[in-house]
Amino acid sequence: MPDTHFYRYDDYDRTLVRERIAQFRDQVRRRLAGELTEEQFKPLRLTNGLYLQLHAYMLRIAIPYGTLSSRQLRKLADIARRYDRGYGHFTTRQNLQLNWIRLEDAPDALAALAEVDMHAMQTSGNCIRNVTADHFAGAAADEIEDPRIWCEIVRQWSTLHPEFSFLPRKFKIAITGSPNDRAAVRVHDIGLRLWRNPEGRVGFEVIVGGGLGRTPMIGKTLREFLPREELLAYLEATLRVYNRYGRRDNLYKARIKILVHEIGAEKMRAEVEAEYAAVRDGALRLPAATIEAIAAQFAPPALPHRPAIAAEVERLRLEDRAFALWLRSNTAPHRLAGYRIVTASLKPAGAPPGDASAAQMDGVADIADAFSQGEVRVSHEQNLVFPHVAVDDLPEVHRALGRLGFAEANVGKIGDIIACPGLDYCALANARSIPVAQRISGHFAELARQHDIGDLKIKISGCINACGHHHVGHIGILGVDKNGVELYQISLGGDVDFGRTAIGTILGPAIEADRVVGAVDSLVATYLERRTDGERFVDTYRRVGAQPFKERVYAAV
């Protein structure tokens, strides 16, 4: 199936990626020959996506704005087979990580990636990272404008940006085109929200200085409304202010959120606006023709008319409980009647969240070709998404996903846990995350119970860097190391929804690994006793406060 409804590289893009690989191949050669020290090589490999983890090199592949063609996904499977151990891990940053890459093979793996117009540039390092977006972009019923157009414009502008390749720290940008924020824009270095102002113009709300990690912060709105054609001017102005004035004396105080916090949002706004005024009328203003050409590449696929209600779906909804639950939790409204957005859960009960084998990736690509216009998305919640599935086809998609093990009806439920790789894979982690997630999802395996509990987001990080977004989990779990013992700190009340974005509050003392499941069980029991009709876990927590949860958890442990 041709990739006609999302961005395809042209010769310029392909040439740049090819030249970048040639440069990296030479850098790897010099490293292997001893001409570069590890210290000198490190930033070079990092900005090409290559980490050195506990046991091996890890390659982090960018999936810009989470969009994949079936062809690209098959190539990822192929690379996982040829250069790794036959599986990969989808992350909260819309990346795919391969954990067992040999340094000598890395340039070849990148060359294979380039065959399908993909790269691993700037997936690490102190530069502008892979730009993320709403995983329902271009398909969601509630969307104002497809954010991927703007992500692609930002991807190009930020790739090998000569001024911003040695920033004080990493820099993450997320864009949403929907009022229901599925991209967590308030907890990014820059979050962009497309909205339509009272005059009917679409532009960006620009949010700066959000982030998780050691010092979690909600971003501040520097600009209520930015004309779309001035996006790059405003980004360049913001990055320049950050590059010049961001702290570099302390790794932990180097993110832009600290700069915004220390000088205050007003001063930050004044600095950025002054710089913006100086650059807005220059080469950074986007010509209408450029915007139109990129937008044309994201034109919605021509979806044939399909019945809005399908007899087989209605029958199964009544007769097949598993299907009914799946329909409710794993599909979402599409902008067109007759279609749904389907989420494939990469969280079967008891499995490592976000992992997929090469065979599973191929299977997902097959389903995408047959039932979703050859298109797949990667969500920051570590699931895969089919953006355009006809209602009529849902039963077959459900069956096919079942055969892959990805039909668990738990999206948005307690089993749909976000977890970073943790101590098993990550050189930074203090504690395991994946086994904790596996135990919790195993404990709550029963789907009817999960649906009774309702929407509940558990997010687990193996260290303070918060790759598992524990701060914004309704239940957040943070692994900490105390004198060589892995303990887990629980927080409640985090949220990324727009207008409700909140950092969770620590419940009490950290607990041992074998008590985490019991603690979560106690939290859920407390909620079930106290909830009112239609109240989600996090809403009950907000209403009744931490005390009843705290009493129950610490009485039990």
Next chain:
Amino acid sequence: MPLFSESGAPSAFTTIPFADWQSRTDWPAVSLANTDPVEDLASHVGRLRLIELHFPKFSDGRAYSQARLLRGRLGYRGELRATGNVLRDQLPFLLRCGFDSFESDQPGFDEALASARSLFSVVYQATEDGRVPASRLRLGADATV
């Protein structure tokens, strides 16, 4: 430390630190720390012949922004030299930001300089080196920065 420039003839002027230069702004060569305000050179750029910008560590990228402001905003046309921890793999970035001479003790730096401009035939950003970015080339024949 060895000096390199694409023209092969770096300026022979001696730079003085920015703080000293402020009391004798007729001096043609100045050296800036990466925290010094380049904006203060605005009314002197026509007279200055050599400006040194410093990289205390290669990973400290403040001087890239200083360079772009000097070239792009203040219109400085004299020699712009990168000093400190300057590595050959930074060259494509340095050249794009307007540096044209370099102090480096890294082996192979001169060979790297000779080929640095041809490493990437495509660029995505309009910067101070006058190269036309891909977005403009795509718009066709009248593409100018």
